[in-house]
Amino acid sequence: MAKKAMVERELKRQRLVAQYAAKRAALKEIANDEERSMEDRFKARLKLAKLPRNSSPSRLHNRCQLTGRPKAYYRKLKMSRIKLRDLASNGQIPGMVKSSW
Numbered sequence: 001m002a003k004k005a006m007v008e009r010e011l012k013r014q015r016l017v018a019q020y021a022a023k024r025a026a027l028k029e030i031a032n033d034e035e036r037s038m039e040d041r042f043k044a045r046l047k048l049a050k051l052p053r054n055s056s057p058s059r060l061h062n063r064c065q066l067t068g069r070p071k072a073y074y075r076k077l078k079m080s081r082i083k084l085r086d087l088a089s090n091g092q093i094p095g096m097v098k099s100s101w
Contacts, residue, residue, distance in 0.1 A: 002068030010063055013054045020055035024048065 001015040030036060030044035053059065062073045064080035072081040079087075 002063065006070075007063065007068040010061060013060055016052055016055040017057050017060060019050055021057075024051060024055065026090065027051075 003046050026046045027044045031048060033041065046096050059063040061070055062075065062078075063070050064073060064083055065078050066083045067080060069082065073079070073082060074081065077084060077093075084093070085098075089098050091097075
């Protein structure tokens, strides 16, 4: 089980990303628009830099929904390999069986 603080920090980042998504997208659009003046583009970049760092989507990290484990994460199932194997062995994931040969 991951530390509770790490899981909460990740949830806080998710909330910040959702909160600032529209503002961030608008500023990026202005900053990347070649037809605008350099002054406007520079101001947009400064405003973008003043937004909270944790509002950037690149700071998000996938975590297992059951344990909070950050590594060995399967995106399709939203869980780590360890929990996936446990649930599959117990027959709790439909269509998935533990292989043996």
